[in-house]
Amino acid sequence: MEIALVHGRGGEGWTMPLPGGAVAYHADLAAAVTALEAEVRNGHGPESADTAAAEPSGSAGAAHEPGPLPRWVLADAARDYPPLLEAGARLDRCRDLRLAERILSRVEGHEPPAVVTESDPDAGTLFEREPEPVDGPALLIRLQATWLDQRRRTAAADLAGMGTLLAAESAGGLVAAEMSRTGVPFDRGVHDRLLRDLLGPRPTKGMRPRKLQALADKVIDAFGHQLNPDSTKQVLAAFHAAGLDVKTTHSWELHSVDHPAVEALKVYREHARVWGAFGWNWADAWVSGTGPRSDETAADPTADRGRFRPVYIVGGADTGRWGTDGGGALQLPHAVREAIRAEPGWKLVAADAAQLEPRLLAAISGDQAMIAATAADDLYTELAPRLGGERSKAKIALISAMYGGTAGDAAQLVQLMKDRFPAAFDRVESAARIGEKGGLVRTWLGRTVPAPSERWWQTLNSEDGTRSATGRGRFTRNFIVQGTAAEWALVLLALLRRALHERGLGELVFFLHDEVVVHCPAEHAQAVCTAIEQAAEAATRTLFGDVPVRIPLRPKVVDSYAEAK
DNA sequence: CGGGTGGGCGCG
């Protein structure tokens, strides 16, 4: 059952069953949503008849294993779900029309004209950040129209995975809002200690921290004159003045430059980044509150705990990977990860997928030999005898095949890929060929690459044509793999979220492309590990059914995120 | 002075 939902500013709201039904007003929307889900869970809700029919296990079983809860149809979970969470509601399932719109508009091969669809010229107003004063029933009608339109286009697209993709993307919208609210458990005291060890005490004004200034002075001494090590221009000029013909100041180029400033500059940059992007100012801006368990942490006067609350952007990258809007959550340097710590009596369970992308390449290409190899825990070691002899070579062979690498010994190793795993090679190679010609490719579930821009077509016919075609080919080549990895991770996240909630095991606090972190009471840690492994297996079966590909997620129980990996 | 761009580098 799908139910359109609109909330007002005072906590009131309106709902309407889809495809069409009576509009209901709720003075307290969060309470109404919670009550309706509880009814269905207890087998007394509007879904109970369907559930009994679909589950021959009998009514006693149905009470414990109810049918699916309502799927709430929202205009935009990122905008509409946080206030519901704040009011104490949790949605089990949803359809996020904004996220679905992006995916569907690309299926059709063109950018949406500002999310207005032909059958509903007013749909655009659904997605505005600040909608006009809410007319609940009128918005419900617009939701209904957009939902119907999307349903028609989903059917017309005729892509087998589209239903799963839209459900997973929408679940991502719920997870992202929930994780931002929960936050990553963070110890400001530990963070401060890490910074002091690295940089010295927090400086008072616009000064560099003491140890960072010392590093800047080392760079200056090495060159023998004043300069700002933050300025690429000045650093480049300094190398030239020293008689060294460097083209850039990239660390990999400087690596082979023989000058005493090189090492000092490298260390300076590394530390400057921690200070600038993940230092005290960052913590002031992004670490807040004491988290949901303030009652217990308050008992510990030495604790300086809070929660790191980044804003996630679901599907922020073209491939479907998430992005963030501030907080740098997707780039947390290892240097500060020790500050991410479980609260007393709790643990972090961190899990990451090993070689996710090549495993998915095996699955989507149907390459039998490569699929067989995914039985191994370390795919690169398993493939080494067939790809260059050493693990490192097998890794380059696979990565270069997926990214379009040609330099160094990559070309030769990619040739080995072609010989030994022709189906896998052909899958990425044909995606590249299509991209080079301006064609569109899709992920396994049906996410479509954005169409090339007008600008790209022009460049293609100019002198730079080969370069732009090659770049586009690399993008589409990688898109099918990275994008499928993103949707596998999304399905995993949706399944894990539900398992953790239904069994009351812990809270999902972090997600990063191919890894998840759960915060849970220590006594649940083993159960969480099992839940994670089961969710990974279920995600793989959701995407690939009986294809015997193996994509393990390796959970590790830790106190600090620094111990993971 | 405020916005946009590019270098450099963190993460996967």
Add this chain to the structure above:
DNA sequence: AAAGCGCGCCCACCCG
């Protein structure tokens, strides 16, 4: 072009 893909963030720098 560091060996290739995807991001976000800080800084300096340039432009209006």
